[in-house]
Each structure stands twice: as C-alpha cells, then as structure tokens.
Amino acid sequence: DAGVIQSPRHEVTEMGQEVTLRCKPISGHDYLFWYRQTMMRGLELLIYFNNNVPIDDSGMPEDRFSAKMPNASFSTLKIQPSEPRDSAVYFCASTLQSRLVGGTQYFGPGTRLTVL
Amino acid sequence: DQQVKQNSPSLSVQEGRISILNCDYTNSMFDYFLWYKKYPAEGPTFLISISSIKDKNEDGRFTVFLNKSAKHLSLHIVPSQPGDSAVYFCAARINSGNTPLVFGKGTRLSVIA
Numbered sequence: 006d007a008g009v010i011q012s013p014r015h016e017v018t019e020m021g022q023e024v025t026l027r028c029k030p031i032s033g034h035d036y037l038f039w040y041r042q043t044m045m046r047g048l049e050l051l052i053y054f055n056n057n058v059p060i061d062d063s064g065m066p067e068d069r070f071s072a073k074m075p076n077a078s079f080s081t082l083k084i085q086p087s088e089p090r091d092s093a094v095y096f097c098a099s100t101l102q103s104r105l106v107g108g109t110q111y112f113g114p115g116t117r118l119t120v121l
Numbered sequence: 122d123q124q125v126k127q128n129s130p131s132l133s134v135q136e137g138r139i140s141i142l143n144c145d146y147t148n149s150m151f152d153y154f155l156w157y158k159k160y161p162a163e164g165p166t167f168l169i170s171i172s173s174i175k176d177k178n179e180d181g182r183f184t185v186f187l188n189k190s191a192k193h194l195s196l197h198i199v200p201s202q203p204g205d206s207a208v209y210f211c212a213a214r215i216n217s218g219n220t221p222l223v224f225g226k227g228t229r230l231s232v233i234a
Contacts, residue, residue, distance in 0.1 A: 115162075
C-alpha cells in the first residue's frame, strides 16, 4: 500500500499565479479531505469528499480556492490567483467509511506552498 | 472559535521521564478523541484514540486519559524517548454523525537525551 500520495512536495510561486495541488488517496477509500496547516491556525479542514462528491466546503477560505475529485483516485486543490497569505503546508487525507466511525484518517506527506 | 485547544505550543522533557500533553475541548457533542503524531516533512500519523465511554486507553508507552466532566484529555508517554520528539495533535469528532475530525493547533514535544 503506497499510502496517500501528494504532488508536488514543494511549490514556490509568485503572487497572482495559479497553483494546483494533487492528491491520490489510498485505493478503496471513499472519503478524501484537504487540510491546511499554519502556525497560527494549526490544521484546518478546507473541504472533504465522499464518493467523489463534495460534502462540506465551508472551510475553503475564499473563492480563489477550488477543489475537484473527478474520480475515486484523484483530487486537486486549486488556488487562483495565489497570494502570499496562502503560504502553508497543504495535506490530503483519506479514510474508509467504516473507519470514519473510528475517525482514523491517513495523511499524505503534504505540499509546502510558498507564494512570494 | 477553537473547539479543540492545545494551550501548550511546546514541551521539553528529559529522556526516560514522563511526557504529559494536554487538550481541552468545548463541544460536548464530541464523543471520540484521537492523538496524531507528526514528524517534520511528513503527514500526521494516527497514534491512539479513546471513545467517550471510556476514561483511559493504553497502548504500550502511550496512554490517553479522558475527563468528560472537565472536557479534558491528556496523552501520557512513559518513558519518553528521543524518537518521540514530534508535534502532537489532539483531534475530536462526533462519532455518530459521520463528521470530520476537528484538530487542535498541536504541541511540539522535545525529548532531550
């Protein structure tokens, strides 16, 4: 089992540019979560999907953020246009519905985004 | 409004001694609690959990205690080892509602040899 895969691991971009973060969940998992980690706010849930359908996007900070899950093995988080305050580590996590009752989520290694 | 609070951003402990990490929550609907451990440049990994029907759960050197009346839980690591140095996140959820986890801001534990 390869675990949750995220790409790129590091992204440096300039303010105003579009950024796309990618995630491949663990095969067979039916929930996918996007989190953002900052020193000030810790781990914040941005959005989560169940069976590829967005369930709750209330954590998405602004309309500049969007997320898609076109199929069970792939999701993207896009920021357009990016701003320096978007600099953070973005994590993707997945879980099986049966395990959601226990709450155990499996995290990817994260993408460290720096917006200059 | 932080529903899960870890008021100590950092903690230093000597190797072999006990590490105690604390977590408070405000939502009385939470009934399942977890601790995650995070090393630099890695994602958080699940460490230990406890249901609200229990007040203690033990797994090797790690024990989680839950005090529902105080809305407080703690993670004890005995004995602490240098490899335990990491950021520890407390998380909570409402088990029956298929709701996602709510995380605290984390506590950075440093175990000094």
